[in-house]
Amino acid sequence: MPSFSHFFNILTETKGVFLKAMLLTLELTAVSIILGIVIGLIFALLKNSKIKVLELISDAYVYLVRGTPLIVQIFILYFGISGIFLLPDFWAASIALALHNGAYISEILRGAIQAVDKGQLEAGRSLGMTKALTLRRIILPQAFRRALPPLGNQFIISLKDSSLAAFISMNELFNVATTLGSNNFDEMTYLLIVAVYYLLLVALLTFIVNRIELKLAVSDR
């Protein structure tokens, strides 16, 4: 069992390497979240469209993504696509993560949209607003507000999922930890260190989501 001082020594020594890796982890996470929200919104709207074909497309997508492990999806995208054209590692990983997130986010948003009072749509329409305008200005803002807690949760999951990018040789946190750990025959210390980094990131993410929730709660739902 490594001692505390040993742990702290390595922690400070490897600061540079891990901070660089942390940046990559954050980039992967950020892109996967932003793209994931766009994808999730599209599929949530498809599902709510009341057009059978579109609903089926959305169902199929969600089923495929939720029905296969993320690591399989990452590998398929990475090895599969790079057979067709050259896709940089970063984009293979983030697109796979985004598609994965998108399925869960679409379910979250679909529920949130449906939970908005039907009277809101009626009020918008009775004022001469089109359904699309009402959706954009009235319903989606309320839906997003409602969706923040489960979305925040999904963001945290997404942060941790980024660790799987290690398996396509991206130098994010997990990969760096296991590589350095095995090089130095000191796996445990490095795993504990990377755990600390993840804890910090999750704390930061949670803080950000909470601030957003507070700011949006000004209208006092």
Next chain:
Amino acid sequence: MIRINHLNKSFGDLHVLKNIDLTVYESDVVCLIGSSGSGKSTLLRCLNFLEKKDNGNIIIEGIEVNPRTDNLNKIREKVGMVFQNFNLFPHKTVLENIIEAPMMVKGVDKEKAIFKAKQLLQKVDLEDKADVYPSKLSGGQKQRVAIARALAMEPDIMLFDEPTSALDPELVGEVLTTMKDLAEEGMTMVVVTHEMGFAKEVADRIAYMHDGKIIEHATSEQFFNHPKEERTREFLKATMLK
């Protein structure tokens, strides 16, 4: 201004509106009264096409509306509606609620929209609440904001769907006063209500509905003092004896 001929509507097997004929003239105040399930709200909602009729004609300002081809959004700009549950936009302030549609639908300039909104808020006696969120308002205040919001689109006709039914009794008066002022200014209004006092005092005509049909349709004076139909008489007896 609005004429309905032989309107029928069913929800599945339930035949909710049976061959309704109704004409509302400009500056008329028509009250639709009747018990729950009589179809009065459904009829009202057919007037701005929130409900789709099964058959019959709806003729607005002399032109028959074809829901399949006509631009219903344009029509709804001219027909304002006030709901039982207010349906204010909770994530927007009172002022933002009122300027939303004029700006987004009609492209009104923001300053102009705000100016008009403040005028309307003055009219409903709520100027000091412009920057407040709906959650901080009482029911009566919310409904008055809802009325201002509907008026911001400068409609030709205002529909009220049981506007005071969700309000505490002591808040009903302020809303009815606002509606009465609106009527006196000459607004064409169709009001679904249980407030018999309001109907008696403000309505030009009353349409009493029961089981999907208009049982009696008469001027307010005739309706309350010389009702023709037996069922009307029964209804009036039951409601007056409160």
